[in-house]
Every structure is written in C-alpha cells, then in structure tokens.
Amino acid sequence: MSEGAPKVAIVMGSQSDWETMQNGAAVLEKLGVAHECRIVSAHRTPDRLVSFAKGAAAEGIQVIIAGAGGAAHLPGMVAAMTHLPVLGVPVQSKALKGMDSLLSIVQMPGGIPVGTLAIGAAGATNAALLAASILALSDPALSERLVAWRTAQTDSVAQRPV
Numbered sequence: 001m002s003e004g005a006p007k008v009a010i011v012m013g014s015q016s017d018w019e020t021m022q023n024g025a026a027v028l029e030k031l032g033v034a035h036e037c038r039i040v041s042a043h044r045t046p047d048r049l050v051s052f053a054k055g056a057a058a059e060g061i062q063v064i065i066a067g068a069g070g071a072a073h074l075p076g077m078v079a080a081m082t083h084l085p086v087l088g089v090p091v092q093s094k095a096l097k098g099m100d101s102l103l104s105i106v107q108m109p110g111g112i113p114v115g116t117l118a119i120g121a122a123g124a125t126n127a128a129l130l131a132a133s134i135l136a137l138s139d140p141a142l143s144e145r146l147v148a149w150r151t152a153q154t155d156s157v158a159q160r161p162v
C-alpha cells in the first residue's frame with residue numbers, strides 16, 4: 001500500500017528500539033504513507049547521523065520520526081541538522097523507565113524544536129499519526145484515509161465493558 005519514494009523516515013538509535021518503533025511503522029503502513037526505517041545513532045554511528053540528517057530533505061523526506069532511549073540525543077541532533085519537522089519518541093529504558101529518554105528529548109533549547117511524544121509504543125503510534133496529519137495537509141487522499149482511520153477507531157470502542 002505504501003509505495004513510492006519515502007516521505008517519512010523513522011530512525012532509531014538501536015535495533016533494540018525496533019520493538020517500540022515498529023508501532024509507528026505499522027500505522028504508516030496502514031495509512032499508505034511511504035516510509036523507511038533506519039538505525040542511526042548519534043553516539044555509535046555519528047557519521048551516519050550527519051549524512052542522514054543533512055541529506056534527508058534532498059532525498060524527499062518530509063517528516064522525520066526519531067526514537068531513542070536513555071541518553072536520547074538522536075532526535076535533537078537530527079533536528080539540529082535539518083529544517084524538516086522532527087518528532088521524538090522516548091523509548092522506555094530499563095534503568096529509569098524512559099524518564100531519562102523523555103527528558104533528554106523534550107528539553108530542547110529554543111530555536112531547534114523536537115515535537116516530543118509519550119514514552120513507548122503509544123508515542124511511536126502517535127508520532128506516525130502526527131506525521132500523517134502533517135502530510136495530509138497537502139494530500140487530500142491521505143486526509144480521507146486518516147479520517148476513515150479515526151472513524152474506525154471510534155466505532156471500535158464498545159459502549160460497555162464485557
């Protein structure tokens with residue numbers, strides 16, 4: 001469904017973040033938003049980070065979702081090197097349950113924004129929905145799919161617990 005050149009890039013600091021970030025990829029897949037997923041780490045692969053962040057706009061990427069845990073510098077460093085919207089997902093860490101990730105991502109200095117989502121799977125899901133909302137501003141067909149997705153979600157909520 002999501003064919004064509006990727007418009008959203010989902011980047012994550014480690015393979016271990018995929019369990020969380022795949023929730024975002026699944027939403028983009030359902031909505032038919034072309035996307036790509038990459039492992040990029042500010043700490044472990046700094047050169048890969050620079051070439052990704054500096055080249056993303058020229059490659060046709062329109063929104064970047066960046067997920068990382070612990071000392072989560074990835075989203076902020078990506079944002080420092082691109083004007084594209086960057087949505088940050090704090091991945092839940094074992095030691096501090098993701099509070100470290102959240103605080104590392106959310107407290108950006110004025111001038112370099114990262115739109116920070118909730119810790120964990122819900123954050124990854126919502127980052128993908130926000131990315132789709134941004135793209136839908138200039139894509140009426142995607143806008144219709146997004147509204148249909150929201151309607152289906154509403155319809156799936158039972159009136160009473162079973």
Ligand SMILES: Nc1c(C(=O)O)ncn1[C@@H]1O[C@H](COP(=O)(O)O)[C@@H](O)[C@H]1O
Binds near residue numbers: 017044068072073
């Ligand atoms: N926070 C970052 C960055 C970064 O910010 O660039 N690179 C890796 N990491 C994080 O280290 C955690 C543990 O990684 P490992 O599981 O590979 O040891 C992951 O949640 C990853 O996002």
